[in-house]
Amino acid sequence: MRRAVGLLGGGVIGGGWAARFLLQGFDVRLYDPDPEAERKMGEMLANARRALTSLSAVPLPPEGTVTMVATPAEAARGVELVQESAPERVELKQALLAEVCAAAAPEVLIASSTSGLRPTLLAEGMANPGRFLVAHPFNPVYLLPLVELCAGERTAPAAMERARALYGSLGMAPLVVRKEIDGFVADRMLEALWREALWLVNDGIASVEEVDDAIRLGAGLRWASMGTFLTYRIAGGEAGMRHFMAQFGPALQWPWTRLTDVPELTDELLDTIVAQSDEQAGGRSARELEQVRDDCLVSVLQALRARDIGAGAVLARHERALAAAEPARVIDAGDDLSQQLSLHTARVEAGWVDYNGHAHESRYLQVFGDASDALFTYLGIDAASLAGGSYFTVESHLSHLREALLDDRLSVTTQILGVDPRRLHVFHSLWREGDGALLATAEQLFVHVDTVARRAAPAAPDVLARVERIKAAHDALPRPQRAGRSIGIPGA
């Protein structure tokens, strides 16, 4: 049976939850009294699909379906979790949570997205608060992996464990807050920054654009990979953290910041902020700004994934889990081998595109290399064990025929041209899905290697038999036109 969740509230955060759950294969039952909620959620889902398909080449599970329901109790029916994302008002949340708790089956987890209200406070009216916790996400919920989990006084440890596993299976990174506290971990820091930002505008020291630049042109770039403590350790030079604390610790006594002092949100201050913010937005709608933000987040996540750090490490882990759930294709006796093999697909990611506006030439070889790996897996060469040896590339001839552009979906077809016990000769073609354009070809020769002795050695008999079977079938195909070409200027 498909997994399902109930959502209370489908605004910025509830809509983001809907998108994350649906795109990870969960069905969603959504309750929101706003008649516009379904439209808003649909628009957010479209943006989420757009972002997630360009983020990762690993296929997502089949998308879940969304059902709009008329009461909180209906949202709780047949689901494993109810996630509340209603407005940040204590009495409203307490009443809603008590109502859904009374209606939900006892095993249903209940979580609140509150930005900072303590779970013990929110659970006051609940008859069965052992299954209740705070699960505080970050906007956009479908792209940012952090979710802070905070238990209340009456939350059962087993509920925390179930929640940790559930959010982890969505590709999120649960951070369990060690002690119940208002604002949890992240919003404590964000609130301090936000307060300073308001003072700087209030006091006429900087405009909203200048405050944003002060973050995104400097420290903001470091935070995605290093956080704050690692950043400062590095800032301490060779002597590290102790030196940094000695140098900058005394400055904390001065202090530069306004601490918990808050500027009064006068009409004048609000007008200034709103006018400057409108100017910053330059007439772009909320959805358009979300797309700009998402495109940048996708590029940052992809760059961090390449370094296996921070949110990139979380993404890589989730992709491995999704790939493991979708086992690699291995040749089967019933496979039709009369056509070229089609074993690998990819997408042109933002980080692949060079100054010419198309994929850098190294990316073509990367895609062909990945297609060769898919071929080896298909032949029964297990990348994890490699006990029987593997094929190493000894020669490649790439032809670039058309440009591969950002977000193009690519597929590779492969023809076996020759085989002997130690060598394998293949011809790959790279196609763009949609218009079917042939973008590039690669002719490659591999030599079989004993991966322990690191020397050429015959392929294992079963692998060889599989290649020979494909080769025999592919002998009936026309030889690719570009096979065997040499490089040169005709007549020159």
Ligand SMILES: NC(=O)c1ccc[n+]([C@@H]2O[C@H](COP(=O)([O-])OP(=O)(O)OC[C@H]3O[C@@H](n4cnc5c(N)ncnc54)[C@H](O)[C@@H]3O)[C@@H](O)[C@H]2O)c1
């Ligand atoms: N916006 C953020 O960046 C952010 C980040 C993390 C957590 N949160 C928290 O998420 C929660 C929701 O915030 P938001 O930004 O999505 O607000 P929002 O105003 O965008 O959405 C709230 C939604 O709740 C609906 N609603 C109103 N009364 C309701 C009821 N009785 N039952 C169910 N739904 C009801 C509204 O129609 C609206 O669609 C808040 O607790 C907030 O603190 C917000």
